[in-house]
Amino acid sequence: MxxxxxxxxxxxxxxxxxxxxxxxxxxxxxxxxxxxxxxxxxxxxxxxxxxxxxxxxxxxxxxxxxxxxxxxxxxxxxxxxxxxxxxxxxxxxxxxxxxxxxxxxxxxxxxxxxxxxxxxxxxxxxxxxxxxxxxxxxxxxxxxxxxxxxxxxNVAIIRNTALADSTPDTFDEMIEKGKAAGTEYPFLIQTGAEGDPYTYYALQTSFGAPVFELDDDGEYNTTLALGGENGQKFAQWLNDQGEAGTGVLDTNMTYDIAVDAFKNGNAPYIVGGPWMVADFEEAGIDIAVDPIPSAGGETAQPFVxxxxxxxxxxxxxxxxxxxxxxxxxxxxxxxxxxxxxxxxxxxxxxxxxxxxxxxxxxxxxxxxxxxxxMPSIPEMSAVWNYWGSTEAQLVKGSDDPAGVWDKMVSDIEGDL
Known part of the structure; x- marks a missing residue:
């Protein structure tokens, strides 16, 4: 992963x-x-x-x-x-x-x-x-x-303990604390030109927009849950935090750039998984792992x-x-x-x-x-086909974030 x-x-x-x-x-x-x-x-x-x-x-x-x-x-x-x-x-x-x-x-x-x-x-x-x-x-x-x-x-917040003593509960508070650290970036998350919905998923779920609904037995069914008002709010947030907004999210931020920036002490926080840990420890960075702050008011749930x-x-x-x-x-x-x-x-x-x-x-x-x-149902492939590119489009900036998200949902539904 x-x-x-x-x-x-x-x-x-x-x-x-x-x-x-x-x-x-x-x-x-x-x-x-x-x-x-x-x-x-x-x-x-x-x-x-x-x-x-x-x-x-x-x-x-x-x-x-x-x-x-x-x-x-x-x-x-x-x-x-x-x-x-x-x-x-x-x-x-x-x-x-x-x-x-x-x-x-x-x-x-x-x-x-x-x-x-x-x-x-x-x-x-x-x-x-x-x-x-x-x-x-x-x-x-x-x-x-x-x-x-x-x-x-799973991913989580990996924190440079020399730059931040804790991770706040909300995204905005984390960004504020990250800026106070005086580093080049307050926060890092890989995005890339094609988007990265796996890494972004915890932020999406904090808006109450999971990818599929769950049956009573806890298994995913094929009813999409990422649409509607909550999905539109997440789309607006991506736009607001992206290149046309605050600039915290950036499609130029690839995996390698994000990892190198964190290794070089240029950010106190990065969203990442255990596959990054060896690189950071070899660079001599003292790290801690914390929950991902909520951007939308609900618990941020990364994929497991x-x-x-x-x-x-x-x-x-x-x-x-x-x-x-x-x-x-x-x-x-x-x-x-x-x-x-x-x-x-x-x-x-x-x-x-x-x-x-x-x-x-x-x-x-x-x-x-x-x-x-992470859903294991075959229908998940239809979601991947549109999800990342849509998120990247919103991070780059859109005049109609809700419309862009709604079109993605419609396209996915057409493929299910």
């Missing part, structure tokens, strides 16, 4: 690849697998479980594979891939029988994977009690759990993303694959290794409690508790 708007591109690409015929998609996918993948196998006898992973999760899975092979005599083949390739490759290869038994993935893939029939429910049994409830909900579709969660991530492992619907031996995930990957030792590799909040409660001894991790956890799960 390093660059939030990449979600829209990835979502659209995956849907496009999934919709293509097996000819071109399979060829491209096979090439990607050959060129970008490496394979390691745990020695043993019996059946073989194939697992797709990325480099950040490889060490943890190697430990789990070694323990599993020793106990069962089965083999675990780890195929290391580029994370951004995995969803499209999984969608293309599973129906042909060429995909893995298990893959690493993000929870917001779930709706598309279920709709395409490429994932199977995962029976966690009593092990489910050991995981964060929100993390399990993220991998739940129509009452069934489809993934083993391992990490949660959850990462985990999916079980293929075409797994050669689903019982063995389930055993590997539930009894060997879902251990405190393995989950701790995953945490240390990525510094994301662990989904396993016991490991999260240990990780929260780090105040930075604890800060992100506090914000995640009030955050909103």
């Amino acid at each position: 390093r660059r939030g708007i990449a979600l829209a591109t990835a979502a659209g690409l995956a849907l496009t690849l999934a919709a293509c015929g097996n000819d071109s998609t399979t060829d491209k996918t096979s090439g990607a697998t050959t060129d970008k993948s490496t394979t390691t196998t745990a020695e043993g006898d019996g059946i073989t479980i194939t697992v797709w992973t990325d480099t950040n999760r490889q060490a943890a899975l190697e430990e789990a594979a070694e323990a599993y092979e020793e106990a069962t005599g089965n083999k675990v083949e780890l195929v290391t891939k580029e994370f951004n390739d995995i969803r499209a490759d999984f969608l293309a290869q599973v129906p042909t029988g060429e995909g893995p038994d298990i893959t690493v993935g993000a929870h917001d893939w779930l709706g598309e994977l279920v709709a395409n029939g490429v994932v199977a429910p995962l029976e966690l049994g009593d092990k489910a009690d050991e995981f964060n409830e929100k993390a399990l909900t993220a991998f739940t579709n129509d009452g069934q759990v489809y993934g083993l969660p391992y990490a949660m991530e 993303g959850v990462q985990g492992f999916y079980l293929s619907a075409q797994a050669q031996n689903q019982l063995a694959a389930t055993d590997f995930l539930v009894n060997y990957v879902a251990t405190e030792d393995v989950q701790q290794i995953i945490y240390e590799a990525g510094n994301r909040l662990p989904a396993m409660t016991a490991v999260a409690e240990k990780a929260a001894e780090n105040p930075v991790t604890a800060g992100f956890a506090e914000v995640a508790a009030d955050g909103a799960l």
